Amino acid sequence: RQLPRNDLPMPIEPQEWHFRQSVDYSITANCAVLDYASRYRETLLYNIYLMGRNSIERGSRDHWTPRPHRIAALEAAIREDGHPTSGGRRWRGVPLEYFSRLRAPEDRDPRGYILPADQPDFPTATKFVNALIKNGITVHRASESFLVAGKQYAAGSYVVQAAQAFRPHVIDMFEPQDHPDDFAYPGGPPIPPYDNAGWTLAYQMGVRFDRILEGFDGPFVEVEGFAEPKAGTVVAASGASGFLMSPVLNDAVVVTNRILARGGEVYRLAEPAHVNGTTYAPGTIYLPASNGTAGTVGDLADELGVSFDGVQAVPAVNALRVRQARIGLWDRYGGSMPSGWTRWLLEQFEFASFEVVYPERLDQGNLARDFDVLIFPDGAIPSGSGEGGGGFRAPPDPASVPEEYRSWLGSVSVGTTVPQILEFLRRGGTVITIGSSANLARHAGLRLQEHLADESGERLPRVQFYVPGSVLEVAVDSTRPAAWGMGARADVFYDNSPVFRITDPSADVQPIAWFVTPRPLRSGWAWGQEHLEGGVTAFDAAVGSGRLYVYGPEILFRGQPHGTFKLFFNAIHLAGAQPVVLGSEATRP
Numbered sequence: 142r143q144l145p146r147n148d149l150p151m152p153i154e155p156q157e158w159h160f161r162q163s164v165d166y167s168i169t170a171n172c173a174v175l176d177y178a179s180r181y182r183e184t185l186l187y188n189i190y191l192m193g194r195n196s197i198e199r200g201s202r203d204h205w206t207p208r209p210h211r212i213a214a215l216e217a218a219i220r221e222d223g224h225p226t227s228g229g230r231r232w233r234g235v236p237l238e239y240f241s242r243l244r245a246p247e248d249r250d251p252r253g254y255i256l257p258a259d260q261p262d263f264p265t266a267t268k269f270v271n272a273l274i275k276n277g278i279t280v281h282r283a284s285e286s287f288l289v290a291g292k293q294y295a296a297g298s299y300v301v302q303a304a305q306a307f308r309p310h311v312i313d314m315f316e317p318q319d320h321p322d323d324f325a326y327p328g329g330p331p332i333p334p335y336d337n338a339g340w341t342l343a344y345q346m347g348v349r350f351d352r353i354l355e356g357f358d359g360p361f362v363e364v365e366g367f368a369e370p371k372a373g374t375v376v377a378a379s380g381a382s383g384f385l386m387s388p389v390l391n392d393a394v395v396v397t398n399r400i401l402a403r404g405g406e407v408y409r410l411a412e413p414a415h416v417n418g419t420t421y422a423p424g425t426i427y428l429p430a431s432n433g434t435a436g437t438v439g440d441l442a443d444e445l446g447v448s449f450d451g452v453q454a455v456p457a458v459n460a461l462r463v464r465q466a467r468i469g470l471w472d473r474y475g476g477s478m479p480s481g482w483t484r485w486l487l488e489q490f491e492f493a494s495f496e497v498v499y500p501e502r503l504d505q506g507n508l509a510r511d512f513d514v515l516i517f518p519d520g521a522i523p524s525g526s527g528e529g530g531g532g533f534r535a536p537p538d539p540a541s542v543p544e545e546y547r548s549w550l551g552s553v554s555v556g557t558t559v560p561q562i563l564e565f566l567r568r569g570g571t572v573i574t575i576g577s578s579a580n581l582a583r584h585a586g587l588r589l590q591e592h593l594a595d596e597s598g599e600r601l602p603r604v605q606f607y608v609p610g611s612v613l614e615v616a617v618d619s620t621r622p623a624a625w626g627m628g629a630r631a632d633v634f635y636d637n638s639p640v641f642r643i644t645d646p647s648a649d650v651q652p653i654a655w656f657v658t659p660r661p662l663r664s665g666w667a668w669g670q671e672h673l674e675g676g677v678t679a680f681d682a683a684v685g686s687g688r689l690y691v692y693g694p695e696i697l698f699r700g701q702p703h704g705t706f707k708l709f710f711n712a713i714h715l716a717g718a719q720p721v722v723l724g725s726e727a728t729r730p
């Protein structure tokens with residue numbers, strides 16, 4: 142590098158470089174930071190105090206955060222009325238009443254947010270507020286029920302007030318990001334942002350909350366340390382033959398995995414069950430009161446905040462018996478970040494039987510001997526005839542790699558690896574693909590077309606369509622087993638992800654999620670978003686005797702989008718699940 146820049150203030154001439162020099166370079170920069178901090182400590186401390194004081198003040202009164210698209214809409218209105226908005230006379234002569242549009246009462250920032258305790262997946266809401274607490278946000282919990290803006294909230298609801306020092310981060314986690322339409326020149330391609338354009342964590346985690354525009358107070362107690370999930374309940378436990386558990390809660394997966402790990406039985410209802418005046422939706426989890434399960438559910442309810450309904454008789458419905466699947470997670474030598482995050486999630490939700498699998502093992506075939514499920518996160522499956530999963534650098538010379546790691550070398554190839562994966566599918570295996578690894582669907586010969594294509598079939602260029610890492614809304618078919626426990630709409634993390642058009646509706650390709658509006662953007666930047674309407678972004682398909690799950694969006698992105706984890710977890714638990722009729726002799730405890 143010959144020229145300085147913000148993150149490389151001292152250019153380095155081309156030379157033979159040693160790792161020791163990188164260490165020395167970093168140490169020098171760190172010492173410079175410490176030296177600056179010691180010299181200007183009073184100024185720095187006062188400035189951070191001033192920033193916090195200003196944030197508290199802004200959160201205590203009406204305040205409007207400037208939004209690029211609001212400014213752009215105002216400029217368009219001014220131009221339409223014949224006033225100049227560019228050049229040396231920018232804004233000159235524009236009547237002041239135009240600017241009152243930027244202070245519309247309904248557009249002001251909230252004074253705070255309330256997360257109701259009665260939302261469907263309150264344990265996940267608890268994880269969300271703990272993420273806020275870890276980043277310095279003060280969170281309160283209601284000690285009793287209270288009324289705000291005409292709505293009654295239950296005791297245990299979380300409250301996040303805007304009048305606090307880290308208010309900008311509060312706004313960032315609850316409110317949508319509004320990225321400007323940023324182009325190098327009129328009609329030119331969009332300028333990519335450094336990283337994502339939208340990331341609103343409350344949206345990604347599927348947390349329900351209310352924005353409160355007026356100041357409010359109530360019986361609120363500050364959460365000390367981290368929030369603990371509200372204990373769940375166990376109803377009618379005495380003499381129960383089994384327990385029903387809602388599939389809406391993500392932590393129902395933890396319960397399932399713990400019961401399976403200790404040799405217990407787990408079933409998923411395949412149709413509605415009407416028990417004691419309550420209708421339980423398909424996907425509901427049934428745990429027979431055997432092998433000590435009856436004594437376990439109380440502890441799980443206290444620890445995880447999951448509730449159970451005891452039933453005296455086994456529901457007489459069609460169901461699937463879940464088994465502990467053997468999972469293979471693709472990775473490559475040098476590491477894949479999407480694979481690493483996926484591994485972390487498998488650990489967090491206690492999938493005990495999984496291992497990392499590298500291309501060399503995939504190429505050997507006979508995959509059903511070791512696996513029931515294969516997972517290919519973004520970047521694993523190539524699109525053309527070449528190799529994929531190679532990362533950003535050339536593969537190393539095997540002689541330079543310690544012998545115990547040489548089996549990790551190699552890349553997924555269309556000619557060798559993909560046929561072995563398809564053979565695994567045809568023999569009854571389950572494959573989950575995410576992001577660009579959706580390429581496997583085309584290699585499998587599924588009748589699909591690129592939805593984001595022009596009349597000639599070419600993918601739309603960036604000047605027409607570009608969505609860099611943003612949160613979009615999709616419709617979900619929650620009757621599909623892969624989407625059990627989800628609602629009719631979901632926010633997904635989308636990064637120029639694959640979108641499909643199913644060309645043969647009679648084939649066994651079943652849509653799970655798709656875009657239903659011309660404006661699905663929830664947070665970030667979506668240039669040309671109207672092209673998404675009608676496109677299928679998630680589906681499952683039969684391939685031989687197996688099942689292929691294709692998720693275009695980044696449903697596990699960096700461990701953040703808890704709202705779409707069920708698409709992943711369900712697919713794993715469905716692998717090899719055995720159809721049964723509950724209440725028959727074969728399933729009675």
